[in-house]
Amino acid sequence: MFGNTDASPPLQQAPLSESALALARAVLMHGPISRGDLGRRLQLSPASLTRLSRPFFDRGLFVEVSDESTTGVGRPTRPLDVRMDGRRFVGIKLTADEAFGVLTDLRTTELGSAERTLAARTVDSVVADLVALIGELSATETVAAVGVSVGGNVTGARVVTRAPFLGWRDVNLADALEERLGVPVLIENDVASLAAAEQWFGAGRRAASFAVLTIGVGVGYGLVVNDAVISTRNSGLGLGGHVPLDPDGPVCEAGHPGCSDAMLTESAIRSEAGRLLGREVGYAEALALAGAGDPLALGVLQASGRALGRLVALITNLAMVDTIVLSGEGMGLWNIVSAEIVQAARAGRDPEATPLEISVDDGGTSSWARGAAAVAIQHTLARLTLDPDPRETGWPRR
Amino acid sequence: MFGNTDASPPLQQAPLSESALALARAVLMHGPISRGDLGRRLQLSPASLTRLSRPFFDRGLFVEVSDESTTGVGRPTRPLDVRMDGRRFVGIKLTADEAFGVLTDLRTTELGSAERTLAARTVDSVVADLVALIGELSATETVAAVGVSVGGNVTGARVVTRAPFLGWRDVNLADALEERLGVPVLIENDVASLAAAEQWFGAGRRAASFAVLTIGVGVGYGLVVNDAVISTRNSGLGLGGHVPLDPDGPVCEAGHPGCSDAMLTESAIRSEAGRLLGREVGYAEALALAGAGDPLALGVLQASGRALGRLVALITNLAMVDTIVLSGEGMGLWNIVSAEIVQAARAGRDPEATPLEISVDDGGTSSWARGAAAVAIQHTLARLTLDPDPRETGWPRR
DNA sequence: GGACTTCTTTCCACCAGAAAACCAATTCGA
C-alpha cells in the first residue's frame, strides 16, 4: 500500500516505543534518577512516565532505590535505576596484533579483562582467537551481547569493509562470530565505539555535542553532534590524521611535515626522542625520561603537546563543539605536558569563545574495549521488547 | 504542574503540529511534489497526508499543479506546491559600511534589491537606514517578515550581542526595527543565515550535513549536521579564520603566518598582489590581472586557491561532511583557480574517502541578503497558524 | 495532629497516525 511495495519482512517483534526507549536510555545513562527529573529531561508528563516505566518494573529491569540525599520538604523521591545484576556484555578491541576484551555490566563497568595475541591475521584465525577470548571472559557468566571494535571501516554494525591493520576487506565478522557464539555480535569502528561509550557513560553525558580524539598507534577522531554519533562512510579513514600542525616538525611517512601523525603517534614520539637521544627509546621510556626532567625528551613531548593543543583548537573550531575527550593509549602525554596542550588549545581559539572543556580518559586499551561493550549495550537496548508474558526475560529473543 | 513551574506565558496560538510543519517545509523546499513522494519523504501514510494538507488548501497556501511530465500508467499525480504570489520577504545583509537588501518570494527568489551606505554606526542611525531601505524595497508590496544578518554574535534571533564590525554589544535590533516597521524582524548571524538558505533552497537541499565557507572581508564558517544548523555561542566569532594553511604564506595582523585570514580575504589578496606588483591593486583588478595571465597576480591567487583547498579538506575531515558550499564576495577566485582549489582539497583528503562535493554560490552580497530572507521565511513558517476561520490570511497574527 | 509540600498514580479525553475500503483518472489490450 504505502512504502511497502518492496516486500518487507513481517515485523518480527513489537519493539519499544520511542518514548519507552528514551526512558530506558535516560535511566541507564543518568543513574538513579527521579521521575520528576526524567519528565523534565524527556519532555514527558508524569502520567506518561508512570505508564512507560511500569513494564520495565514488571520485567525486573528497573528498581526503585531509596533516596537518602534529599532532605527537603514534601514527599521524598523514589529514584529509578536499572538492575545491574545478571546482564553482562563483552567488548573487544581488535588491533593488528592482539585482541583485548573486557566483561562489563550494563554501564560498561569493567568486571574482568583478558587479552590474546593474534595467531594470524586471516579471518578464520582471528575468529577463533576471538571466540576463545570471549569464552575465557564469559566462563562464569552468561553474556547478552558482544561488541567488537576495529580500526577501519564498518557498515551496518556487521561487516568490516576495510581494515588496513588487518588487511581485511568486506569481512562479515558479525555473522562469523554469531554462528560460533549464538549471541548477538556487533562490529563497529573503534573511534565511533569510543564516542558512543563517552556519550552514554563518560564525559559526553553532559554535552550534546563533543569530539573524541585519540592518540596511540594512530590518531583517531570521532564526533557527536546533537546527541548523535556522526558515522559516515569516511569514519574509519583516520580523519584526525595528517592534519598539519607544526611546519617545523618531523615528516610523516606520507611526507607531511609536522602533521598530526608525525607529531602525536607513539611511533612518532619514539623516533623523534630516539633521534635526539641517539638511541632506541620506547614510548613509556620517553615519557618516563621527560617526567624525570630529561630536557631532550621533555622537549619532544612539549612539541607534541603544543601540536595536540593546536589540533584540539582546530577541531573545536571547525566541528563547533566546546567539549573534547582525549583518549587512547598515548594519552600518558597529558600527565606530563597538559600545560602545553591547554595553552596551545586556548591560543588557537577566539579569546571570546566559550571556555573549552577538555576531558581526559586515561583508560587506554581498556577504554577501547569498553567502547565496544557500549555498542553492544546500545544495540541490545534498541532491540529490547517488553511483552507482557511474565516468563520472558525481557531481553531480546533470537 | 510539569515543566511549567516557571511561569510560562499562556500559549498564545495553537501552532502547527510537528507533522504539519514538516509537510509545509517539505513542500516549500522540494517544489511541486506529489503526495506519494511526500509520504515517502516524511514517513507518513497517504491518509495523514490528506488530512494534514487540507488546512493548507483551505487557507490557500497550497495549490495543486497539473503534472505534464509523468507519462506512466495509472492515475496521474497532482503535485502540491506553495502559492508563490502575495507573500513577500525582505532580507538584509548589514556590514560595517552599508546595508544591502533584497525583496524575495517564499523561496528567496530575488524580486528586487537596494543598498544604502550607512550614515553612521550608531544604533539609531543604522535603524533609520534599515527602515528607509526596507521602505524602499517594500514600496509596492506588503512584507510578511524581515530578516537581517550581521557578522557577529546574535542570541534569540533578536539581540546582537557582539558585532565587532559595527562596534555593537547587546543591541536589541529586532525590537527597535519591529517598533518602527510593525512587521516581525529576525536577526541572525550572517553565516548561519547563509547556511539556512543553502539548506532550504540551495545546495544543502540534497545533503543532510554540509559546511558553508565564505570568503570576502573575512572568512566565514557555518555548519549543518543532520539537517540542523549548528548554532553555538561561538558561531559569530569567525571560526574559519586564522586556520594555519601555508607556513610560507604572508602573516595576518594577528601574527599567524599563512593563516586563512592571511591567505583568503580580499584585503590579504590585495596586499599580497600589491606587494609583488609594486603598486596598489584592487581585488577585482587582481582577479582581472590573474585572469589575463599576469604571472605575479596569478601566483598569488594560485597560492590562495591551494590554501582554500587545504581549508576545505580540513573542514570536511574534521566536521565529517562531504559537501561544502563556497560563497561570499571573494569567491570570484573560483573562476580562476578552481583547479588548484579542487586539487588541494583532494590532496588533503584520504584517497578512499567519499568524493567531495564542492558547490560554489557566486551570488556574492546577494546571497548574504537572501540568507537573511530565508531566516525570515523559516521563522514565519514556524509561527504559522491554521485556524479554521476562513477570514484569516493563514499567516501569523501579531 | 493538622497544614503544607512534593512525588506518584489513576482516570479520562484527545489526537495523530494507520489500515482498509472506496473513489478517481489514466493506460493498455482486445
Place this chain on the structure above:
DNA sequence: TCGAATTGGTTTTCTGGTGGAAAGAAGTCC
C-alpha cells in the same frame, strides 16, 4: 470502444500514545 489493470488520493474507522485534572501517598514543619 469498452473493460481490465494500475496507480493516486480520500473517507472511515480504529488504536495507541499523550497529557491534564484530580486523587492518593509520604514525608516536613509548626
